[in-house]
Amino acid sequence: MGHMSEDRTKERVASTAWWPKWEKQLRKNAVEVRLAEEFSRKHPVFQVSLVKPYFQTGEDKFPSRKNTTTPPDIVKMEDSLGPVKKIIKSRKIRLNGKYQRQYLVRFKTQTANKDKWLAEDAIQDGNLQLTGFGASRRTVMSHK
Incomplete structure (x- = not known):
């Protein structure tokens, strides 16, 4: 039972792609990643299929850009x-x-x-x- 929940945690952590790159590739299908502080107690080795590429968001690329949202079509x-x-x-x-x-x-x-x-x-x-x-x-x- 513990093994299944550990796999699920790895899958959940890997699916969010919080790291910009992995530390090193251990084997053809396994990588070691640098985890965020809140996951420091988790094992840092993941299957390659669970790791997604990291892309910077627009906020990272353009920090001075205002985040605009269009208001709904409401008439006074x-x-x-x-x-x-x-x-x-x-x-x-x-x-x-x-x-x-x-x-x-x-x-x-x-x-x-x-x-x-x-x-x-x-x-x-x-x-x-x-x-x-x-x-x-x-x-x-x-x-x-």
């Missing part, structure tokens, strides 16, 4: 495209570590390609629109 109320015609569907996304419900909104003066995902508080007459959306979903669900 003042940026709205006019009054809301109907709410088409809803989704739940994670934004700044918290879940937020958003609604796909079609505007009265726009075509379907201008539909936008809006947070509940960004929908004009939100309570009225959401009540209608909930009622229409219950009706559709009951007919199935």
Whole structure:
């Protein structure tokens, strides 16, 4: 039993490729690696098939580059495209570590390609629109 868990640990450590290179090749199919401090009690010899090549990340190559992420397509109320015609569907996304419900909104003066995902508080007459959306979903669900 101990042997199997040791093999699994070696496989798990090897699959993460934390080392930039191996120390030395012992045989055709075995290498000795330099392990991180947290794995200092583990045996440093691994089968070659478990060791993946190490590639520097972009952060290592370009330390001054800003890590940018594109924000979700959310429209504030003042940026709205006019009054809301109907709410088409809803989704739940994670934004700044918290879940937020958003609604796909079609505007009265726009075509379907201008539909936008809006947070509940960004929908004009939100309570009225959401009540209608909930009622229409219950009706559709009951007919199935």
